[in-house]
Amino acid sequence: xxxxxxxxxxxxxHVDAAGQVEQRAARRLGVGALTVALAARRLWGRSLTEERDxxxxxxxxxxxxxxxxxxxxxxxxxxxxxxxxxxxxxxxxLRSSAQPQRSSVLDxxxxxxxxxxxxxxxxxxxALAIERLAYALVELAELRKRIPAGR
Numbered sequence: 001x002x003x004x005x006x007x008x009x010x011x012x013x014h015v016d017a018a019g020q021v022e023q024r025a026a027r028r029l030g031v032g033a034l035t036v037a038l039a040a041r042r043l044w045g046r047s048l049t050e051e052r053d054x055x056x057x058x059x060x061x062x063x064x065x066x067x068x069x070x071x072x073x074x075x076x077x078x079x080x081x082x083x084x085x086x087x088x089x090x091x092x093x094l095r096s097s098a099q100p101q102r103s104s105v106l107d108x109x110x111x112x113x114x115x116x117x118x119x120x121x122x123x124x125x126x127a128l129a130i131e132r133l134a135y136a137l138v139e140l141a142e143l144r145k146r147i148p149a150g151r
Contacts, residue, residue: 013037016047025072039078
């Protein structure tokens with residue numbers, strides 16, 4: 001884990017790591033949620049959720065996502081071991097917690113490709129059906145012209 005973290009910071013970080021914001025940030029950064037929680041405590045002295053809420057307290061709820069993305073960008077150098085302001089820490093030490101499984105990412109990518117191919121086929125089928133409908137309407141109009149007006 002983090003060799004310089006105090007016991008109190010580790011305990012608080014374990015609680016923080018269960019938060020939804022920390023979980024999503026961890027996925028985005030490719031590290032464990034505990035690593036994100038420890039980095040936030042190191043950088044701001046509080047959790048990522050608390051920092052986000054503090055910075056966006058006076059803003060509309062819709063702004064929180066923008067604030068969170070900015071905070072994740074601030075965390076990235078700390079998580080990756082390139083934080084010059086707070087003393088460098090090796091990235092391998094920080095990345096020791098659960099890495100996202102590569103196979104799950106590849107599975108999602110394959111699923112996205114499969115769904116895209118299905119969507120393209122459905123689009124082509126729909127275009128063909130619309131074209132057939134247009135021809136049918138033209139034929140119907142031609143038939144109506146042939147029927148005598150008195151009937």
